[in-house]
Amino acid sequence: MNGNSRASSRGGSGPAEIRALLLRAVARHCPRELHSQQEDLVHTAWLRIVEREGGEDFTRLEPSYFWRVAFTVVIDEIRRRGARATQARALEALPVAVAPGPDLGAEIRDCVEKLPASRQLPVILHLQGFRNIEVARACQWTEKRAENLVYRGLEQLRRCLEAKGLDAP
Amino acid sequence: MTLDAERLRSEFQSAEGTAPGETCPAPELFWQLVRGEPPARQLGSLVRHTLRCSACGSALRLARDLETNVEGPVVVSPRPLGRTRLWLGLAAGLGVASALAVLVRAPAPSGRTGMVLERGPAAGAMRSLVPAGPRPRTGLVLAWTPFPGALRYVVTLASPKLEVLYKQAGVRETELRVPPEVLAKLPSGARLVWKVEAVLGDGEVQESPAFDLVLE
16 A cells, blocks of 8 residues: 555544544553543644644645654653653652562563564564554564464463463463 | 453553663554554554553553444554654744744753643653743743753644644754744733753653743
8 A cells, every 4th residue: 555545545534633632642541640641642743733833734745744643752751751750759759569479560560571583573562462463563573473473472482381370371 | 350351451451561672663653553453463462562561551542432432433644754754844944833942952850830730641750940830921931941952842832723823943952932923813821832852862852840920
């Protein structure tokens, strides 16, 4: 698909639609502590878009422009807030809540770190929610190759977790 | 204990983590990654960074979700993007139309009570000092707490639809008087949104939350 046909396929995406979709996406993927600020986060992103354009006519802009700027500013805010939270915790020396049992997320990451490079990338992308075809697109592989590497990587990951007593077959 | 595929993903994604000593990639790179357009030499380091940095993991998932939920692929615009464009614009004197920025040197005081509602993610940084309640359209002054190390500020006032009503760059105080003509045609009870960006000595910009304001 070339750029022109891509552009025409998205011709119906106006600011309102993009904003609504951004809101849903932020709701799904923002860190938990940001959930109460989802709408404000997107609102701030839009304010920054407007600011950059200085009141120019939005209709002349490609939808992709909105997407890209809005995405960027939302991520900036997520990072900024995360950094502030980390700093605040350090300054206040708050006791860290210790959950009973193993930190599964950390153990999974540890096992992924040990995967061979060829399987590590597809497994990380899989764990981040990518489907095989999306892994293939990101890595510029065939879907078959992506599927194979994800499958074998996950097998190896499970063996590592089993060895830690965290996953039974 | 058996970890099914969904639990594996969920536990992986919910793990908190940072990547000490690593600089987080530009968000633009995650956008490119989900579209299969990342520079080949950066792909590995980009993906591995999300293994350790939970914020960038969120960024990657957000980019993927946006890409897969739009009606058709997104076209990458050739327009130059990012803060550089904004700040070059401000430096060129485009500050009249739509935003306010301010520079401050004093440390930020703690928040006050009785102020207007703050909208936005940056509560705890600059805070509004505009009193709560409807504000007069003549003599409206936007005021905020200083940001440490700021040299000047950019202030933006917009309508609820985010149409920029007034923007002033290069503000050296921590308050700005809004020209009455900017507000003259707005209806009584109109809600406005405003924010401040502090420009630091190294060029970094710190943004306030968006603040609400109601006109008399």
